Amino acid sequence: MGLLVDGVWHDDWYDTESTGGRFERPETVFRRWIEPDGDFPAVTGRYHLYISLACPWAHRTLIVRKLKGLEPHIGLSVVHPTMGSGGWHFDGGYPEATDEPLYGLAFMHELYQKADPHYTGRVTVPVLWDCERETIVSNESADLVRMLNRAFNALPGVDDTLDLYPGALASEIDALNERIYHAVNNGVYKSGFATAQAVYEREVTALFNALDELEARLGEHRYLTGEAITEADWRLFTTLVRFDAVYVGHFKCNLRRIDDYPHLRGYLRDLYQQPGIAETVSLDHIKRHYYTSHPMINPTGIIPAGPVLDLDAPHGRGA
Template identity: 45%
Template sequence: MSGGEGGNDAYGRKPFKRSGSHFADRITEDGRDGWPVAAGRYRLVVSRACPWASRSLVSRRLLGLEDALPVAVADPIQDDRSWRFTLDPDGRDPVLGIRYLSEAYDRRESHYPGGVSVPAIVDVPSGQLVTNDYQRITLDLATEWTDLHREGAPDLYPRALRDEIDEVMADVYEDVNNGVYRAGFAADQKEYESACAGVFRRLELLTPRLARQRYLVGDTITEADIRLFTTLVRFDAVYHGHFKCNRWKLTENPVLWAYVRDLYQTPGFGDTVDFDHIKRHYYEVHTGINPTGIVPLGPDLAGWLTPHHRAELGGRPFGDGTPPGPVRAGEKVSSEGRP
């Protein structure tokens, strides 16, 4: 599970409900929850398939936290113990020494009854899970880890715009980020139609906004753009077909298609995306929706690198800052996962 998914059986017969984050401790500058910000102390566990985990990958790249917060990438295919480290030699994370993320959960709370979700931050010295609060992690990376940000890091959650950012993110979460899941795991026709209609209603409301301005809030990239991007980048590959959000494809909306290509081509966004992991996870793991486990060949990814002309709207992607540097050698997405 990712980002607190829950509520559906193998056939999707129960209404979909996203559970809250059970482990909601925060890693802060003053360590008020017992977890102070410290370079190298924690390990960020992600799946490149998961949109909620992908938020943290984008934020980490933009802010230059690669050295301060090393990453562990889980296999996109889960088994009954959930996220596993089979991409690493001997099937163990080389730092934590564990085969399954559930082991870090168990060290924090034995017999924890909930799902094992990503993103998750683990305390390396103790091997315990610190937090799986996918809604809070990226906000804290932007506001509590500032002493460890790279020189030229953008302000992803500017104080003067936080009310507007929060409002936009709340609507995007309800109708788009979570809406595609409510449509995909709907228990009946009425539930599906309501969720699917909500997805496209919100996308259609966002379209004129993004037709007149390059980014969702203000003239720079913010947390709001990161959260919308991680759903839109998956839209045609999995949500359109697999989750039946098929009133139209993203490529058929000129404004949103140009917007998401603009972000994809911005350092820190597209270089964290692995389309191979995304497709294999959704189509192979969600057996209640796709019992054959067949992964489609499409869509064609070549369009992600075509010109978008969004710079004509103005805007400064990184504000007064600068783009992040090259992707670390050990974190590059394989050629199978890129256009």
């Protein structure tokens, strides 16, 4: 996980020494919006989404693109799962990955350099690219989920009846997102990337306290806000589907597995079995990325054979 400094690539890891062993996720930089009368109108074929099938933040945008029926309107490119010394790279020869179709680029950081030759910051996915202005609209997954949910509703074939952020539930969704982001979505990284024992123990305890809360909540509701799936569910799902496969072992989040939580286990299966979702999940990309991209955690690069996950088993969450 390198970064650009004034447009120049540096293969530098996160600086946890200066933070006492804590992992601190940097803020995203490109946070512009698609709006009907703005600089970035909702137009078929104008935008291209760059993702990693391994990345939980990118995965949430892929899910909304699928659910809303945006495939004919927004192109898609998928990076190779291994993030090496050059960062995310393109390799259409690897299963489910693609070449870079617009400019023939080899690395994701070249796209950032094209958007801003003097960019300083991490090179992350997802990225929504404007093919007309040749720049990044946004690299903030939370914003992209909201944009994909509503901004393209007027285009043909888009499911404008599906609203993952209904106004009546907005405040509840926001509160859930805030809690889940800090303790769970980012909590697994704060545990896995910690370089001090006390920091790791604090973060992993906070993570499992939050999972215990969610288990109790899902004992009372089918989904996080009730009987309808919202963006909060998909934001949690992308962490849960990776949890037993990589976070338990690779990130030492091993107090319990998701499979040990009856309600979270059923909830995960329920979401996975929603129409179109299974095809957005690539356990090959997920496992290969985590176990080969962090040599400071897994220096041998060996990818474990397990665990065997039965996400198609009955979920018991209702019809």
